[in-house]
Amino acid sequence: MNKKLRNEELGRATLTEFKQAKKLPIIVILDNIRSLSNIGSAFRTCDAFLIEKICLCGITAKPPHREIQKTALGATESVDWEHYPTTIDCVLNLKEQGYKIASVEQTSNAIMLNKLDKPSVPLALVFGNEVNGVSQEVVDLSNIVIEIPQFGTKHSLNISVSVGIVLWEMVKS
Numbered sequence: 253m254n255k256k257l258r259n260e261e262l263g264r265a266t267l268t269e270f271k272q273a274k275k276l277p278i279i280v281i282l283d284n285i286r287s288l289s290n291i292g293s294a295f296r297t298c299d300a301f302l303i304e305k306i307c308l309c310g311i312t313a314k315p316p317h318r319e320i321q322k323t324a325l326g327a328t329e330s331v332d333w334e335h336y337p338t339t340i341d342c343v344l345n346l347k348e349q350g351y352k353i354a355s356v357e358q359t360s361n362a363i364m365l366n367k368l369d370k371p372s373v374p375l376a377l378v379f380g381n382e383v384n385g386v387s388q389e390v391v392d393l394s395n396i397v398i399e400i401p402q403f404g405t406k407h408s409l410n411i412s413v414s415v416g417i418v419l420w421e422m423v424k425s
Contacts (some may be wrong), residue, residue: 257314266277269279270330275304277374278422279346280399283339283390284310284381285411291411294379298331301419306333307346309339311422325410339386343393351376355394356418357386358408365421376417379411 264297265273280298287292291313298306308314314335315328336342343353352371355378378394380386385408391397400409400417409417 267330270299270302273302275302276322276423277286277306277339277414278303278372278419280415280419281307281339281342281346281376281378281388282309282312282411283378284384285379288313288319289323289396289412290309290382290411293329294415295324295327295331295333296318297412297419298375299327299418301423303331303358303419304374304380305334307334307342308334309336309342325402336391338388340393343376343390346376347393350374352396353378353390353394354396354398355386356380356400356414357400358399359389359391359397362397365398365400365418370399370422375422377413377422379418382411 274311280294280303282291282294285294291308294306312335314319315324315333320328336345347353351374353376354371357380378386380390398418400414402409
């Protein structure tokens, strides 16, 4: 029999255990994200994969916010975060700290995610605005650009879906 597990049977870390756990040296950068649901979802996904932190840039809203909490389900308490006035400020700061910058965008020289050799860490992944994507200035500062392969008629994926897909590819063996 394949019995569905209750939450208490999953063996998840407590908030204290999560805070003390060794994190993956990956930072998620949200570049001017408008949707509070997308922000909350990114927090929840970063919690699931033990990501080091999230950088909220530009117009990206900051916790605490009721609409972020609806999708984050408490992950704003577990995942560390910082706010930067601009994504450029964030990227330049992380580059100085030795992070490799990878923008998730469709560009002329993007590497398809399914063809990507896992980048070295520490790594910062930039996810762009729902309408305009990652700004060209940030793309220009990036060490690599990653594109998620798509086979349908639409030109892009929702940012919350993109965060999940790319982080899974970064953490899987």
